[in-house]
Amino acid sequence: MSANTAPLTRSQNILPDSPGFTERLSYIHSDAGRTRKDSLEVPEKYDTKDHTRNLEHASQDDFDHITQFPNKWAEIRPLIRQPAAEFLGTMILVIFGTGVNCQVVLSSSTAVSSSVKGQYLSISFGWAVGLALGAWVSGGVSGGHINPAVTIAQAIFRGFSWKKVPSYILAQVLGACTGAGIVYANYHRAIDLFEGGLGVRTIGTASLFGTFGMDYLSNFQCFCSEALGTAILLLVLLAVTDKRNGPPPSGLVPLVLFITLLGESASLGMHTGFALNPARDLGPRLMCWMAGYGRQVWNYRSQYWLYTPIIGPIVGAILGTMIYDAFIFTGSESIFNKPSAAARRRHLHTPAEV
Structure with a gap:
C-alpha cells in the first residue's frame, strides 16, 4: 500500500540543490556597505541558465518521484515493506x-x-x-x-x-x-x-x-x-x-x-x-x-x-x-x-x- 502524497508542482518554492549556492541577507552581517545583491554569491562553475533550463524540461513524473522518494531509504523501503x-x-x-x-x-x-x-x-x-x-x-x-x-x-x-x-x-x-x-x-x-x-x-x-x-x-x-x-x-x-x-x-x-x-x-x-x-x-x-x-x-x-x-x-x-x-x-x-x-x-x- 503506497502512501498518498500531494504532487509537487512548479508553483512551489524549490531551492536549487547545488554545491556552493548560498544566499546571505545583508541584515545578518554587520558590514554596513553590503547589499542583498552583494550577498548573493554564485560560483562560476554553477550555470543558473542551465539550471533553469533543466527545471523547464523536468516532467511531472520527476517531481512526483522527488516527492515520493525524498531520500535513498525512502526508495528502498517499498521493496522490503x-x-x-x-x-x-x-x-x-x-x-x-x-x-x-x-x-x-x-x-x-x-x-x-x-x-x-x-x-x-x-x-x-x-x-x-x-x-x-x-x-x-x-x-x-x-x-x-x-x-x-x-x-x-x-x-x-x-x-x-x-x-x-x-x-x-x-x-x-x-x-x-x-x-x-x-x-x-x-x-x-x-x-x-x-x-x-x-x-x-x-x-x-x-x-x-x-x-x-x-x-x-x-x-x-x-x-x-x-x-x-x-x-x-x-x-x-x-x-x-x-x-x-x-x-x-x-x-x-x-x-x-x-x-x-x-x-x-x-x-x-x-x-x-x-x-x-x-x-x-x-x-x-x-x-x-x-x-x-x-x-x-x-x-x-x-x-x-x-x-x-x-x-x-x-x-x-x-x-x-x-x-x-x-x-x-x-x-x-x-x-x-x-x-x-x-x-x-x-x-x-x-x-x-x-
Whole structure:
C-alpha cells in the first residue's frame, strides 16, 4: 500500500540543490556597505541558465518521484515493506505469547516468585492479544498473514503471488525467532532459578517457547489436533474478510481474531499448546537451539517439531480454506469458482449483445 502524497508542482518554492549556492541577507552581517545583491554569491562553475533550463524540461513524473522518494531509504523501503510488516507482526505475536507463558509458569516456582502471576486463562488472553496486535500492525501493509499456513493457503486459493511466499515465510520465522529471543533475554535469570542451576536447560522450559504434545497422545493425534485448530482459524478468518458474507469493518478483523484464538485456546489448546502457526513454533525452537537447549528440541518424539506444529497447521489451513471456498465463497479469485473449459467455450461462441 503506497502512501498518498500531494504532487509537487512548479508553483512551489524549490531551492536549487547545488554545491556552493548560498544566499546571505545583508541584515545578518554587520558590514554596513553590503547589499542583498552583494550577498548573493554564485560560483562560476554553477550555470543558473542551465539550471533553469533543466527545471523547464523536468516532467511531472520527476517531481512526483522527488516527492515520493525524498531520500535513498525512502526508495528502498517499498521493496522490503511487506516482509518487514510480517516480521514485526509475527514478532509482536510471539513476544506477547511466549512472554505470558514465561510469566505464568516461572512464577509458579517459589524460587522465582512468592505468588503465581496468572493462570491458564492468562495464557489464552496473552496469545489472543498478541495475535490481534500483530494483525493490526501488519494488516494494512502485507495483509497481516503472520502465519506461513495462511500465506500458503492464500497462494493456493486466493491468487496470492507465489513469488512473495518465500519472503513472507522467511520474515515470519525470523520475526518469531527474534520475539522469542527478546522474551528469553528478559526471563533468562528466572529460567535459571526455575531450572535449579545456572545454564541448566530442559524440555520443561523449552516448552515456554516451542510447543510439545501431551505424553498420552500419539503423534497422529497431535497432528490432527493442530490441523483441526488451524482449519477453524482459517474458516473464521475467511468469513470475516469475505465481502459477500456480511464482514465487519476491516479495522475490526483483529478483534475477531482475538476472540477466535481466545476461544480455541480455552477449548482445544491443552493437547499440543495450540501452535496453529508453523512460524510461531519454528522461530522460538530455533532460538532455544541457539540459546543452549541443544538437539533435544529437534529430537523430541522423532521430529515432532516437523509434522505437528509445521505440517499440521499447513494441512489444516488448506482444508479450512477448501471447505469454505467449496461451500460458502463465491468470489472469482478462488480456484473453486474459475470457469470451466465448457463455460469458456460457450462464452466464446455466444454472440455479443448489441
